[in-house]
Amino acid sequence: MTRTYLACLWHHEHPDEPVELYSELDSKRWELRKVEVYRKGHGDVAGPGVQTGDTRLGEAPCPPLEEIAATPELEPRVITKEEFEAVWRRYATSQ
Template sequence: MRYLKVFWHHDLPDEPVELYSELDDAGYEIRKVEIYRDGHRDFADGETSSGATMLGEIPIPSLEEIAEQEEFSPALIEFAEFENVWRQAVSGSGGS
């Protein structure tokens, strides 16, 4: 498993600004959290989701490929950081 955090730099009011993904060995998303500018969080896994958040249908590109796009700042993170963000999103305690 790999855990990815991506900051998305944009001015779109209805799009997330932070993306967190739990990826399997082939790069497919298993769980995902999207955090919006106002602090609210949506999530998705193989069984449930909130808001418009959905798991990707194709493997996530490599960290290097994501970083080549200037609007994205990606980083690998530890399981504990992802799990904390996931729990906050699922429990609804991640913002307004």
Template sequence: MRYLRVEWHHDFPEEPVKLYSEIDDEGYELRKVQVFRDERLERADAETETAATGLSEVPIGPVEEIDAQEEFSASTITRAEFEHIWSRAAGPGDEPGPVTR
């Protein structure tokens, strides 16, 4: 299992600016949190997704490959860091939590 934090550098107002992923040993996302410019957090897993946030259908490459792309800044994070942002993200019917750093 690995955990990633990716900052997406772009000017698209409706797209997320940060992505947090829990990734299995084969490279597939198990859970994801997206953070939007307005600080809204949305999450997805195998059972739940939103109109804007769903799991990738293709394997996620190594963090070095993601980070090498100009529009992304990627780094590995700990499971605890992922769990913190996961718990802050709104589940269905939940109120979203604030973004904390």
């Protein structure tokens, strides 16, 4: 199964919303796992058998990178599986 890994910086002033988003996507761009990191360093996760905070997997396939990047406050990029796994381990095991 082909997987894609995304990281997205979200530039905003909302203190209770995440500023970094990480997603593991399947070949049809559905989220399999997600990490949301907040301004003060706390993170929440969602995936098979785990869900913390208000973090939930998307209810629709993730849009293409270019479409995400068209939103001025979002700064998306493709990352490696290893980068995603490092972030996942950091926040999924700290719960």
